[in-house]
Amino acid sequence: MPYGAEITPEGVRFTLYAPAQRRVRLHVDGLSLDMEARPGGWHQCLAPVSAGVRYGFELEDGLRVPDPASRYQPEDCHGPSEVVDPARFRWRDGDWRGRPWHEAVLYELHVGAFTPEGTFRSAMDRLDDLVALGVTGLSLMPLADFPGARNWGYDGVLPFAPDSTYGRPEDLKALVDAAHRRGLMVILDAVYNHFGPDGNYLGAYAPSFFTDRHRTPWGAALNFDGPDSGPVRDFFIHNALYWIEEFHMDGLRLDAVHAIRDSGPDHLLRELARRVRAAAGDRHVHLILENEDNAAARLVRGDAGAFTAQWNDDVHHGLHVALTGEGDGYYADYRANPALLPRALAEGFAFQGEVMTGREEPRGEPSGHLPPQAFIGFLQNHDQVGNRAFGERITALAAPEAVRAAAALYLLAPQIPMLFMGEEWGCAQPFPFFCDFSGDLGDAVREGRRAEFARFPAFADPARRERIPDPCAPATFLSAKLDWAARETPEPARWLDWTRRILQARRRHIWPLAARLAQGGTWRRVGDTGFVVVWPGPAGEALAVQANLGPDPLDGFADRTGEVIWTEGRFTGTRADPWSVRWTRGPAL
Structure with missing residues (x-):
């Protein structure tokens, strides 16, 4: 290095x-x-x-x-x-080669809020719970050293240093080692689009790390394509290699790559993907994008410079709107056009070159030619929960039967599913935005957070905005810590059993077929709240789902035969009860 x-x-x-x-x-x-x-x-x-x-x-x-x-x-x-000796830790995962991607069932967690202690070592104590649940991969929110004692991780300033709040580097290695011995992948969220606002000294001695030729939502962009950009590119590429080689990570999730500006002949993302795959050798290493641009070209199979999968916000937005009826901000298009949800389930992107409300340029590229595993579906994640004013989870916004119907869709879809920590038992605790800034910066973050919501009708009243939790207050962070004891109470225990059973169904029925699906599916709407999606497989095999995501019964579904994998709610002939989902597998349908 x-x-x-x-x-x-x-x-x-x-x-x-x-x-x-x-x-x-x-x-x-x-x-x-x-x-x-x-x-x-x-x-x-x-x-x-x-x-x-x-x-x-x-x-x-x-x-x-x-x-x-x-x-x-x-x-x-x-x-x-x-000074840390990277060779001092004694690994015990020598036979580990990772897992094939079609077996991924991801579980996003924040190390500090995952357990009462909030450390790498305490997270190890919960790995057996995740294995029993049916999870096959941890997705860790960013760990790069940040200022203070609490942060989501996206304000990191020293990207090679796991934050000391969670433990030493050897403790993180022990967590990865323990996960591998249980068959769990570990994927780390990495932020290569900006540095946090407090604690970054690079501008004082290496100003060429930054450029004013590009802008990001967080200020000056990193210099990946201008004069003296070579050391900058090397810094971040070596960071990616560092996590794969020294920490045996099974992959990286790159945050907001649409804000990584590089107009050079070899985009940083392509070089990084090639270098990581070359270093990984015969290990299964998976590279994941968060990319608002919906660039299908970055997910093409067989290209060493492409990525494994992208977080599919379109699936989340469509499910969320169906459950809550919300239509503010980026939910507006999904409420106005319910067809975006089945399109996202079938083809990956809902926007494939169309203009989205609030944008002047077309968004996205055609994606139906990509296999479903090029997309990661979810009903909750840190962004979609924590970017709400009060950090409410979906269980606080929709009826249980509606949430289970939506979960049955994404947990059995051939896209890769991702749970957010606590979702498996219907966790009622919020996950608000939190940090540990003080002084003028703390005031600016606090007021900026409230000002951000002022444009929404629900927060037009200043008194209501004042109720938004102070992100810098310790109590805001503490409110996000999982209460593991709560899952033993009757209703969470039922939720937990339901999640275990549906993930067992995924392993038994979806894994064998998903590995062979080479491209997306077809879809059609049924009434105002229903749809059917079919994914054709090899040798005339197919996977299909029928769904009514609405509060009223709906007629117009085909009375299909074939093997029923899972039914949530009830179908009678061609009629579906409210909030009903049925998965079938069989001959081409």
Whole structure:
């Protein structure tokens, strides 16, 4: 790795990219050493120290900064870095080669809120629960070191350092190792589109990391395509390799890649995908996108520079609108056009070149040629719950029978399903937005959060906006912590049993077929609230779903034969009761 602290037989070699500095001093273990200025803006120094010592760099104006490639920050992002020996941990997953993608049942979790202790080690204690549930992969929200004691993770500033709030790097490795020994994949959310607003010192000594030629929702964009962009690209590509190689991650989920601006001949995403796959060798490693642009070209099979799958917000939006009737903001199109939901289930993207409300340019590309496994469906995730003013879960907004019908759709669809932590037992706790900023920044985040909702009719009243939880308050974070004891009470226990049974049905019926589905399906609407989707398979085989996502009975469904995989609600002949879903498998239908 060209950055950071490297342990050698002669000591530790420290390397910093600081093109805006003529001189840099290294402070380590009581020593103060001048670093050698090398060509290209690099500074390097070999010190007679070993793993465990703390260090930092002093710039020409006296400012002391941590290592941008620090592997551990024991005193948070403003403190010194610690030299970590990446070879010290003893792995026990030597036979692990990952899992094929069609077997993925993902479970998104926030390490700090997943358990009362909020640590990597305490998360290990719940792995057996997830295996018993039918989960096959953890999807960890970002871990990069952030300021303070609590954060969603998208304000990270030191992307190589797992935040010390959750434990040491060895503790994260122990979690991954334990997951692998139980057959669980671990996929990490990585943020390569911006740095957080507090604790990022790169601008002081490497301003070429940023560019004003592009903009993002969070300010200046990272420089992936302009002058001196080579070290910037290397920094993030090596970060991706670091998680795959040093931490044995089974994949990465890249946040908001539509905000990664790169107009060069080899887009950062393509280079990153190729490099990661080459490093993984014969391991199953899966690369996932969040991409508002709905770029189907990034998901093409057989292309080493393409990605495995994309979060399918279209499925979520369609399900959410059907359950709640909400139509504000980005829900408007989905309420106005219920056909977007079956299209998203069948073909992947709901918008495949059409203009979406609030946008001037067409959104998306045709996606029906892609296999269903190129998309990840969900009813809840951190964004769709936490971006609500009060962080309510779907169970607080819709009737249980409606939620189960929607869950039966996405949990058995040939797209890859993802649960959000606690969803399996109908968790009633909110997941609000939280962070640990103070001073002017804390005030700006607090007021900005309330101002964000002022444009919605429900929050036109200033008094109601004042009730929105303060994201910087410890109580807001604590309200998001899962109450594991609650799942043993009668109603959550029934929800949990239901989720286990439907995931068993997925393993038994969907996995064998999903691996062979080469492209999307066909769909048609039935009345105002119903639809049918059919996915043709090989040798005349097909998977089909009939659904009535409405509060009234609906007629007009075919009285199908074939093997019934799952029925939620009730079908009588051609008539479906309210909130009914039926999955069948058999000859081409």
